[in-house]
Amino acid sequence: MKRENRIYAEEIKKLLIEKGISPSYQRIRIFDFLTTNRIHPSAEMLYLQLIGEMPTLSRTTVYSTLNLFADKGMLKRIFIEGTLVRFDIDTSDHMHFKCTKCGEVFDIFKSAKKLLPKTEHKVINEEVYLYGICKNCK
Amino acid sequence: MKRENRIYAEEIKKLLIEKGISPSYQRIRIFDFLTTNRIHPSAEMLYLQLIGEMPTLSRTTVYSTLNLFADKGMLKRIFIEGTLVRFDIDTSDHMHFKCTKCGEVFDIFKSAKKLLPKTEHKVINEEVYLYGICKNCK
DNA sequence: TACAAGGTTGTAATTATTACAAAATGCAAA
DNA sequence: TTTGCATTTTGTAATAATTACAACCTTGTA
Ligand SMILES: [Mn+2]
Ligand SMILES: [Mn+2]
Ligand SMILES: [Zn+2]
Ligand SMILES: [Zn+2]
Numbered sequence: 001m002k003r004e005n006r007i008y009a010e011e012i013k014k015l016l017i018e019k020g021i022s023p024s025y026q027r028i029r030i031f032d033f034l035t036t037n038r039i040h041p042s043a044e045m046l047y048l049q050l051i052g053e054m055p056t057l058s059r060t061t062v063y064s065t066l067n068l069f070a071d072k073g074m075l076k077r078i079f080i081e082g083t084l085v086r087f088d089i090d091t092s093d094h095m096h097f098k099c100t101k102c103g104e105v106f107d108i109f110k111s112a113k114k115l116l117p118k119t120e121h122k123v124i125n126e127e128v129y130l131y132g133i134c135k136n137c138k
Numbered sequence: 139m140k141r142e143n144r145i146y147a148e149e150i151k152k153l154l155i156e157k158g159i160s161p162s163y164q165r166i167r168i169f170d171f172l173t174t175n176r177i178h179p180s181a182e183m184l185y186l187q188l189i190g191e192m193p194t195l196s197r198t199t200v201y202s203t204l205n206l207f208a209d210k211g212m213l214k215r216i217f218i219e220g221t222l223v224r225f226d227i228d229t230s231d232h233m234h235f236k237c238t239k240c241g242e243v244f245d246i247f248k249s250a251k252k253l254l255p256k257t258e259h260k261v262i263n264e265e266v267y268l269y270g271i272c273k274n275c276k
Numbered sequence: 277t278a279c280a281a282g283g284t285t286g287t288a289a290t291t292a293t294t295a296c297a298a299a300a301t302g303c304a305a306a
Numbered sequence: 307t308t309t310g311c312a313t314t315t316t317g318t319a320a321t322a323a324t325t326a327c328a329a330c331c332t333t334g335t336a
Contacts, residue, residue, distance in 0.1 A: 001326060024301090044292080063293065078314080082217045084292065096311045097259050108257055115253045116266065118245055121235050124270035128254065132262035162283060162332090196285045201324065221292085222323065235315080277336100284331070294322075295320070 008032065019072050029054060030065045031074075034089040038106045039094070040078060042086045080105055080129045092125075099134035106134060157210050167192060168203045169212075172201065178234070178243045180224045216237040218243055218267045231264070237272035244272060245257060 011128040012031050033046060041049070047062045066087050069075040076088040080098045086105065088096075095108040112128045150169050156211065165227040171184060179187070185200045204225050207213040214226040218236045226234075233246040250266045 015194075019178065022302090022313070026315075042292090056316080057267050060294085061315055062319075064315085067294095075267070077220070079217055082215070084222055085220065095254075097257060097261065100262070101258070106259065108255065110255045112254075112266075115255070116233070116250075116252070116268070118244065119235060119268070120273045121244065121266045121268070122271040122276050123235065124238070125268070127267045128250075129265045129267075130171045130254070130259070130261045130263070131265075132256070133260040135258045138260055160282075160333095164284075180323090194285080198286075198325085199284055202284090205325095279336085280334095281333105282333085285329085287329105289325090289326070290324080292323090293321080296318090296321105298316085298318105300315070302313080303311090304309100305307105305311105 012136060021068065021072065025059065026072055027065050027068075028053070030062065031069070034057050034069075034075070034087065038089065038107075040080075040086045042081070042084050046087075047104055055107070066068050078105075078129075095128040095129040095130060097132070097134070101133055101137040104134060104136075157212060159206065159210065164195065164199050165203050165206075169207070170226065172207075174212070176245075178218075178224045178226050180219070180222050182222075184225075188269070212260070216243075216267075223257065232244065233266035233268060235270070235272070237275055238269055239275040240272055242272060242274075260269040 009028055010033065011029050013023040014032065014097065015137065016027060021027065029050060033050060034041070037049070043061065043063050043066055044119055046066070047057065047059050050062070051057055053133060059132070066075065070077055070087065074089075075090045078086045078088050078096060080096050090107065093111040093113055095110060095112055096105070097106045101105070108130065112126050116123075116126060147166055147170065148165050151161040154165060154169065154236065159267050167188060171188060172179070175187070177183070181197065181200050181204055184204070185195065185197050188200070191196055204213065208215055208225065211229065212227075214229045216224045216226050216234060218224060218234050225250065228245065231249040231251050233248060233250055235244040236242070236245070237245055246268065254261075254264060
């Protein structure tokens with residue numbers, strides 16, 4: 001496990017460098033969390049998870065790292081909560097479902113692009129949010 | 139115009155009473171604005187529009203009225219801005235398009251319901267947001 | 277006229293996020 | 307090695323949208 005992690009960290013390091021991002025410890029750990037835990041976390045959720053193992057981590061680092069990744073196209077911002085921003089490591093076209101009972105966010109891997117109608121406007125980006133009761137809660 | 143307005147106000151009054159809402163002057167004016175100007179305003183946008191003609195209006199009244207209307211099912215909250223809440227007097231199923239150039243929000247009157255896929259979850263509510271360049275800006 | 281219920285107002289508090297400057301870190305030249 | 311510089315991290319302060327709250331107004335009724 002430890003060895004695996006170290007190898008994995010090397011891969012993340014390579015990937016960050018490719019994107020022109022210097023691979024600091026904090027950035028690697030944040031990226032690692034996002035790939036390992038596909039929970040579409042907010043900055044605060046991520047901070048609370050990591051602070052246990054990284055006692056000096058600051059919220060500012062989490063926010064700035066997430067924004068950096070998003071601006072480099074490595075993350076997607078999703079707004080399924082209404083106001084608060086959550087982040088998705090999977091930048092492919094897909095929809096999201098949020099259970100209003102347990103709060104969990106699920107991926108729905110169907111491209112909305114093909115389903116949605118043509119309009120007189122030029123559509124560049126599409127976001128589809130579904131709400132209801134998840135398979136576990138019903 | 140003046141006479142029309144007065145008649146119109148009476149209709150709004152009736153409608154509010156039907157919904158169990160006492161038809162105060164502020165509530166009538168806010169409802170009037172929402173039906174007359176279909177711009178999906180935020181609380182702040184609405185406040186700035188009305189404060190000119192209603193100098194004593196407070197933001198708190200705007201927020202609480204919009205929330206009251208929304209909770210009674212007379213308005214829909216829409217989150218096309220990411221961070222800030224906008225309100226839609228049209229509670230029917232339809233999608234929204236936001237122009238990233240001029241900022242205007244357009245309705246797209248196609249029911250998403252029929253287009254979107256079935257899932258293993260029970261979907262109760264659906265929101266579709268499209269972003270791009272509007273017909274006026276391109 | 278007096279009272280009670282509900283509505284409005286202004287201010288303070290809260291929440292999520294960004295701005296900013298000081299401290300820490302990493303790296304490369306001397 | 308040390309020194310110096312650029313970058314990153316950190317903590318705190320500022321901002322923006324929204325909600326909480328208490329005092330003040332209105333309105334309808336006895
Ligand atoms: Mn996703
Ligand atoms: Mn609409
Ligand atoms: Zn659930
Ligand atoms: Zn436009």
